[in-house]
Amino acid sequence: MSQEPRTKGERTRARILDSATELFSRHGFTAVSLREIATHAGLTHAGVLHHFSGKEALLLEVLSLRDRNDAARLFPRLLDPEAPEPPPGERLRRLIGVIVRNSGTPGLVSLYARLSAEASEPGHPAHDYFVRRYARLRTEVAALLAALFDAAEPPVRADPSRTAQQLLALLDGLQVQWLLEPDAVLMEELVRDFLARCGLPTAGAAPSGPGPDPVSD
Amino acid sequence: MSQEPRTKGERTRARILDSATELFSRHGFTAVSLREIATHAGLTHAGVLHHFSGKEALLLEVLSLRDRNDAARLFPRLLDPEAPEPPPGERLRRLIGVIVRNSGTPGLVSLYARLSAEASEPGHPAHDYFVRRYARLRTEVAALLAALFDAAEPPVRADPSRTAQQLLALLDGLQVQWLLEPDAVLMEELVRDFLARCGLPTAGAAPSGPGPDPVSD
């Protein structure tokens, strides 16, 4: 999961991130204090704040690590321009696979929804991160949709960029509803239904498989 | 906006709500302290906590008041079963009108996104409120869509309930993206586009007009 840390500082930092991930995932953001994370990692809360500028920044690190994993699974070239790019159909299957995979870690999904909403306030420390995240995702998903639209039979005439915005919004919005009432929201089915409405039938099941984590950082 | 308060307590409560709405909208939730709200309303922070069980509860009141306004505009029967129900086409126009109207108060939109994400954690004080909110909205929007589907030419064969979930998710998700980058997200157009894909063209502009606030509470 983590790149081999060389210095003591890097090891401490990694230990803090591990503790934070575990405690945030299990008990949520508000319920966990910096002092608890610090104790769990074997130092004081001021020690934690030497490595991370604040509680919010610590959450951002935890989530962006996970985010890079998901993104790299879908868009290998984002991390390594030399990486082989799977065909569009396979990438669409992986996108649905990420949805299924996320349902295994509702704690982190909840944290992400929370932070993205908080970060929408201008001036928030994570504001730029999310602006960039959506811009990047929109570009990548638009390119993927464009390829799928062209390859479809019959070809689909729709704006890939706008459809990408809609798809990303649908995923985010459904996740909130799913977190509130897991049994009432069939994420995968509703997403497939939307894609079908766009002229992109997604018959098969989503594999996404175990596979190695494409990000190590 | 507020029903004529009779007792001193009701007046104080309304004053606190007004102060909280103004300060939260302008500076966000985190940046405003209960002590500031109290001072702005002319009492101490303990006094505020006599009327509201906590800062989160105060936010919930501010937002649910606004929520009831929006909902009543779309579904008059929710508040008054005797109220006349506008035809489906008019109600769809009003729904789009609410989107346009919300873009005038990004502060409150941001607060709503934030709270709905936070409340997704089980055990959160507002968890039940949001579960009920989505259940109610899903039911109402599904009924509206069912009427529109039947009246469409040609009639649309789609599951109104699932389409309602998708539409609500789209609205929530787009709002987060819009808050992050207002110019990059054309809310109204993207929603109309989705509805058109569902077989529901929404040619005309959305009036929503000024009109009296349907909720007074």
Next chain:
DNA sequence: GTCTATATCGCGATAGAC
């Protein structure tokens, strides 16, 4: 019932000593 004043608690965050 409405509200103030006060004290106490752990929290996130900062400054400075070591």
Next chain:
DNA sequence: GTCTATCGCGATATAGAC
């Protein structure tokens, strides 16, 4: 790189004024 000390915060509780 980590600590102690300190700050204002949200929250709780109590006692009492009007």
